[in-house]
Amino acid sequence: MPAPSSGRSPALWLLTVLLFAEAAAVIVVVLVLIVDILTLPAASISSAIALTVVVAIAAVFVSAVAIGALRRQGWVRGGAVIWQLVQLAIAIGAFQGTFAQPAIGWALLAPSIVVLVLLFTPSVMAAIRRDGVQRSQF
Numbered sequence: 001m002p003a004p005s006s007g008r009s010p011a012l013w014l015l016t017v018l019l020f021a022e023a024a025a026v027i028v029v030v031l032v033l034i035v036d037i038l039t040l041p042a043a044s045i046s047s048a049i050a051l052t053v054v055v056a057i058a059a060v061f062v063s064a065v066a067i068g069a070l071r072r073q074g075w076v077r078g079g080a081v082i083w084q085l086v087q088l089a090i091a092i093g094a095f096q097g098t099f100a101q102p103a104i105g106w107a108l109l110a111p112s113i114v115v116l117v118l119l120f121t122p123s124v125m126a127a128i129r130r131d132g133v134q135r136s137q138f
Helices: 012-041 046-071 076-093 102-119 120-128
Strands: none
Touching: 012 046, 012 076, 012 102, 012 120, 046 076, 076 102, 102 120
């Protein structure tokens, strides 16, 4: 399949779309947490606010990574790997325990694995490499 006219490989497009989808999902979680704080009684309002702030920071981070992927920034790979590992940890937790939610686990696990694979495909690595950095040949 030929690359789109903009020079972006299909793998890079898919990576960018998945990162933006993950960013949108985290933003939705922030909005749900805000609505919960405003409408439901909390056992600890300070904990609820702290959780919302942490998730909001995550939303900003994932959004920045997605925008960086769109702009082909070299730092994207590290940020995306970190986020995927966090998402994998949450997915594993969703499969376990008394209140296990396998559907949520799979919804988190599948895109994380796809993004991790895409991050290390040759076309994506070439597209988001840092310009001017000398690469050693092994």
